Amino acid sequence: MICQPGEDDRATRRIYRAASMFFFMTATLLAGCGTPAAPLAPTLKLPEPPKDLSAIRSDNKVHLKWTMPRRSTDNILLEGTVGVFVWRTPGSGKGELVGDLNVAPGLAGELADQLPPQLQTGSPRLIFYTVELLNHLGHSAGLSNMAYSSAGAAPPSVMDLSAEVWADGVDLHWKQYHSEAAPDMLRIHRKLLDPADAKKSSESSGPEPVMLTLLVKPKDGKDRGEALDATAMFGRRYEYWIERVAQANLESHSIELLSGPSNVVQIETKDVFPPKPPQQLAAVAVEDQHVIDLSWSPNTEADLAGYVVYRSEGGGKPERVSPSNTPLVAPSFRDISALPGHNYRYSVSALDRSGNESPRSIEAEESLPQ
Numbered sequence: 558m559i560c561q562p563g564e565d566d567r568a569t570r571r572i573y574r575a576a577s578m579f580f581f582m583t584a585t586l587l588a589g590c591g592t593p594a595a596p597l598a599p600t601l602k603l604p605e606p607p608k609d610l611s612a613i614r615s616d617n618k619v620h621l622k623w624t625m626p627r628r629s630t631d632n633i634l635l636e637g638t639v640g641v642f643v644w645r646t647p648g649s650g651k652g653e654l655v656g657d658l659n660v661a662p663g664l665a666g667e668l669a670d671q672l673p674p675q676l677q678t679g680s681p682r683l684i685f686y687t688v689e690l691l692n693h694l695g696h697s698a699g700l701s702n703m704a705y706s707s708a709g710a711a712p713p714s715v716m717d718l719s720a721e722v723w724a725d726g727v728d729l730h731w732k733q734y735h736s737e738a739a740p741d742m743l744r745i746h747r748k749l750l751d752p753a754d755a756k757k758s759s760e761s762s763g764p765e766p767v768m769l770t771l772l773v774k775p776k777d778g779k780d781r782g783e784a785l786d787a788t789a790m791f792g793r794r795y796e797y798w799i800e801r802v803a804q805a806n807l808e809s810h811s812i813e814l815l816s817g818p819s820n821v822v823q824i825e826t827k828d829v830f831p832p833k834p835p836q837q838l839a840a841v842a843v844e845d846q847h848v849i850d851l852s853w854s855p856n857t858e859a860d861l862a863g864y865v866v867y868r869s870e871g872g873g874k875p876e877r878v879s880p881s882n883t884p885l886v887a888p889s890f891r892d893i894s895a896l897p898g899h900n901y902r903y904s905v906s907a908l909d910r911s912g913n914e915s916p917r918s919i920e921a922e923e924s925l926p927q
Contacts, residue, residue, distance in 0.1 A: 603630045603698040604639050604690035607666070612686050612704035615800070616714070616817035617677045619645075619670045619706045621656075623688055627663045630698045635662040640691035643668050644700075647676070647684045647708065651700075655686075676708035681805035681814065684708050707812040712741045712801035715819035720797055724830035726787040729797060731819065733782035741801040744815070745771040745784060750794040750823070765790065772802075791828035791860065791911065796821055828911035832858045835888070835905045835915070840923035842895075849895045849923050853905055855888040860909045866890045867904045867917060875904060875917065884908045900924040 605626035613620045621643065628634055638659035646652030656668045666688070676684070688701040716732040729745065747769045773784050789795060801816035838853040851866060863884025867875035878892060879885050895901060901924060904917035 601629070601631070601694075601696065602633060602635065602692045603696060604635060604662075604692065605630055606690060606697070606699050607688050607701040610686065610688050610701045610704040612706040613815065614706045614711065614813065615815040616711050617672050619672065619684075619686070621666075621668045621670065621686055621688075621704065623666045623701060625660050625662050625664050625666050626690070629692075637661075640695070641666060642689040642691065642697075643670070644687045644689065645670060645684060646687070647682070652687075672708065677710065679709050681707045681709040681803075681807060681812065683807040683810060683812070705807075705810045705812060707805050707807060707814055709805075709814070711814050712803045712816040714817040715743070715799040715801060718797065718799060718819045718822050720795075720822045720824040722824065722826050722829075723785070726785045727789040727795065727797075727824060727826060729784050729786065729799070731782050731799065734780045734801075741780075741803045741816075742775070743773040743780075743784065744800045744802050745773060745786065746798050746800070746818075747771070747786065747789075748796040750796055765793075789826055791826050793826045794823065795826065796823050798822075828860065828909065828913060830909075831913040832856050832861055832907035832909050832915045835864060835907055835918045838903065838905055838918045838921045840901075840903050840921040842923050842925050844926055847893075847895070847897065847925060849892045849901065849903075849925065851890045851892065851903055851905070851921070853888050853918065856907045858907070858909060860911065862908045862910045864888065864890075865906045865908060865914070866892075867906070868892065869902045870899060875902075895925050897925045898927045 605628060607623040607626065610621065610623040625639060626635065638661050641656065641658050641660055642654055643656030643658075644652040645655045655670045658666075658668070660666045670686070683705060684707065685703045685705045687703055689697045689699075691697050713734060715734075718729065718731045721728045721730070749765060749767045749769075752764070752767045769788070771784075771786065771788075775781065786797075798821045799819040803814040805812045805814060833856060835853045835856060838851065841850050842848075843850055853864075856864075863886050864879070865877055865884055866879035868878045869875040878894065879890055890905075892901075892903075900922065902920045902922050904920045906917045907915040
């Protein structure tokens with residue numbers, strides 16, 4: 558076949574198109590379900606802003622706490638440390654940068670902001686804090702929740718704290734503070750120093766708490782310089798310290814201003830206090846059984862272990878007639894060793910679990926007939 562000029566070029570192009578279509582169809586059939594997915598968009602790795610920022614004013618510092626996120630805003634696990642900016646705002650806007658630190662994801666973030674002198678004096682006024690977390694490029698997904706506190710003068714610290722064991726608890730004393738302003742409340746902190754030993758010796762339904770906080774309101778609007786911890790138990794070692802607490806309502810926010818902590822005192826609550834003497838002791842002879850029955854009103858002490866019965870005759874010294882190895886549990890006793898024709902004087906004492914014995918009761922006199 559003889560082609561006209563230009564026909565060879567057209568034939569070549571037809572052959573090229575046919576070959577291209579063949580290779581395209583072959584590649585499509587061979588690819589099948591293994592077709593590559595569309596490429597993923599790059600992540601910015603912006604940390605989730607904290608939602609639990611809190612602020613506590615103590616003396617001239619504001620203690621801030623928050624929880625670091627584990628993931629970014631697009632649910633990617635964060636790696637390494639995260640840059641943290643902490644802002645203090647006495648007015649509007651982002652405020653003043655008071656902290657620049659790095660914290661690992663998932664950990665607790667903490668910062669103590671030392672207030673400048675101009676924020677340590679005067680009447681209470683609102684300040685607030687926010688935390689901003691930065692990615693590797695210095696970008697953030699926004700600010701955390703606001704945590705509110707107060708500028709102004711903090712309450713004075715409790716001075717010269719001391720502790721003394723009383724029969725009904727631990728009595729705390731400190732130097733009285735006189736002020737024309739509204740009286741501050743007192744927050745008493747107690748720490749149990751031997752929790753393992755206390756758990757073993759406790760007879761209550763649950764273990765004694767290691768930390769306990771008691772809030773005391775001054776009576777009659779005056780700081781009396783003392784308070785009684787009636788919840789303290791014998792046989793313990795405690796540590797005490799106190800903070801003054803002032804309340805301020807600022808722009809619908811209730812803010813606490815705490816003093817610095819008092820000196821710390823430790824005390825061992827040894828029980829050296831005996832129970833009260835039993836009351837209303839009565840003695841009645843039972844002639845046909847040749848015994849004398851005794852009864853008395855039960856003692857109400859929480860640590861009562863039991864009772865001891867004493868008997869004397871004539872001008873003799875009282876001697877124990879109840880069992881010598883254990884105290885009586887019930888407030889009664891039957892004297893089976895009494896002899897006919899003998900006149901006896903009886904008395905009873907109370908024992909606590911620490912071995913302290915009360916004075917003896919008022920005597921009751923009785924005899925068995927001949």
